[in-house]
Amino acid sequence: MRIHFIAIGGSAMHNLAIALHKKGFRVTGSDDVIFEPSSTRLANYGLLPKENGWFESNITADLDAVILGMHARLDNPELIKAQEMGLKIYSYPEYIYEQSKYKLRVVIGGSHGKTTITSMILHVLNYYNRDFDYLVGAQLAGFETMVKITDSAPVIIIEGDEYLASPIDRRPKFHLYKANIGVISGIAWDHINVFPTFEDYISQFNKFINTIVEDGKLIYCKNDLELRKVVVNSNATIDKISYTIPNHEVIDGVTYLLPQHTPLQVFGDHNLMNLNAARLVVEQLGINEDDFQKAISSFTGAAKRLELLNHTKETSVYKDFAHSPSKLKATIDAVKAQFTNRKLVACIELHTFSSLTKEFLQQYHNTMKKADIAIVYIDEKTFKHKKMEPVSENDVQTSFNDKNIVFFSEAEQLESYLRSLNFENTNLLLMSSGNFGGMDLVKLALELNV
Incomplete structure (x- = not known):
């Protein structure tokens, strides 16, 4: 497969480029500016463009796909040429789905806590040497990249952002993954440049619920009143599983899960609710609560999250x-x-x-x-x-x-x-x-x- 990335320097884009390169694809890319750590990481895999800028010569008939990042504009010369040539153009969430449509897809959405919940799930699965693919919005200890795509893994864990997919695809990213297991952590108005009213923003989560495959599962935080109203009013034919803050106690600045008295390296009600969401997800993947607590006690948190x-x-x-x-x-x-x-x-x-x-x-x-x-x-x-x-x-x-x-x-x-x-x-x-x-x-x- 030959893939070209327009705006390869983005956080998710450069990680997907590396993941596809490691999968054996021929990957090229372009961008008008590439910051660290993207620049060094792309260079380490021989994927850093020789010069910054957009060049029509990058778009050739032998490309199997073009992946378009949000940083690109509608008048991007490479995009225009790809459109004129009739090449297949994907947003990165679209391409993640394309590469995972035969896997079990777990998609974590919500206005807050997405990265932490995703990170917790990845940590537990990694602790037990499970085979899985993933897309997460932060660099995690023990994980070389923020994206992994393979042919072998039966499941993929996806952090589902509600921001737009690409300049030519104005759907929220998390609508494109068609989750088997969906998670919503909560709803708090954000991205007002795209969703100018709270009602418009809320509707994106209702639409997300409707993208969950029939007979799939939704795991949601019942402490969030707005979210609870959305879930109660949804007619989607899926199982709806709620969670809240687990029983715990704080002693000398350390939080312990009860009744096992498992010490944690993270704290706060939101982190504890995130932990419960992660527990319910891995339970669906065959890991019981005792094993979950054993693994989660060594979780130190995602980068920049407390x-x-x-x-x-x-x-x-x-x-x-x-x-x-x-x-x-x-x-x-x-x-x-x-x-x-x-x-x-x-x-x-x-x-x-x-x-x-x-x-x-x-x-x-x-x-x-x-x-x-x-x-x-x-x-x-x-x-x-x-x-x-x-x-x-x-x-x-x-x-x-x-x-x-x-x-x-x-x-x-x-x-x-x-x-x-x-x-x-x-x-x-x-x-x-x-x-x-x-x-x-x-x-x-x-x-x-x-």
């Missing part, structure tokens, strides 16, 4: 991907509940299109109330890059309903402020889907004033 950067007897520093209102509040609540005797400095970088929109900013109302010091950072260059009207400190404080929020728009000033604080008996939580203006978070974590 990732511990450094800790002392009095301070823990965490990095988290939280950026939406529900994720922000849940992450702050989790750290406060785990360390009841410590103060918390919580810092979020508003980075996504949704979070920088003044209308949507109001969704952050009261989300940081449990933080002892609440900090909001917005890189001033982000507004120029996204061609958006800047929001002010007053806009942020009003929307968050907190006049004590400390606001920064320059990374150097934020870092200086954090270094000036005393972190004795205090935790630091750094949350962003961006990179805090290039700040070295690990170095910061090691050098804080404790």
Whole structure:
């Protein structure tokens, strides 16, 4: 098979390119810019384009398929030529389905927790040396790539994103996989540039339920009221299996599952609900609860999901991907509940299109109330890059309903402020889907004033 990737540098795209290369396909690709770690990882497999840019000469009649990434635009010259030549053009989720349509497909959807649930399932299956394929949205310890596609594996575990599949396919990605076992972790409005109303966003999850194959299974969180309404009102002919927070206790900052008293390396109600979702999935794959608990006790978390950067007897520093209102509040609540005797400095970088929109900013109302010091950072260059009207400190404080929020728009000033604080008996939580203006978070974590 000869496959060409348009916009090969994307996170999922370059991992799929590597997976198909390892499968024995002839893979080429192009992009106008490729950042790390994609660049080095593509180079290691001989897949890095010789030069950046789009070139019509890359599109030839002997291509079996073209895979189109979201980074490409509708006027991309390679896309236009492929269309003119009548070549088969896939989005990456479409091609994942094409490669897995004879496998059992587990698809994890939801506004939050997708990566963690997927990671937990992968960890348990890997612990027992199961043969499986996967697509996950973060780099995991013990897994070389974020995508694996083989001919032999009978099952594939897919993190199902609700964002659009490609510039020419405006369906949410998770609609394309046709799950045998579907998971929905919860519903909290996101991607307002694509789904301008909450009702439109909710409808995508109803459509996802209807894509689950007949007599398939849906595993869902019954703690989420919006999700519960969607599931109750669904007429899909599938089994509906609910989950909630498992019985547990916290002793000296460690969470234990009951009644077996299994110690965990993750914490917080959302992580515990994610764990229950993963348990129900692997139960469908033949792994019982006792074996699940044995395996999950060694799970340390997905990258950037309450990732511990450094800790002392009095301070823990965490990095988290939280950026939406529900994720922000849940992450702050989790750290406060785990360390009841410590103060918390919580810092979020508003980075996504949704979070920088003044209308949507109001969704952050009261989300940081449990933080002892609440900090909001917005890189001033982000507004120029996204061609958006800047929001002010007053806009942020009003929307968050907190006049004590400390606001920064320059990374150097934020870092200086954090270094000036005393972190004795205090935790630091750094949350962003961006990179805090290039700040070295690990170095910061090691050098804080404790």
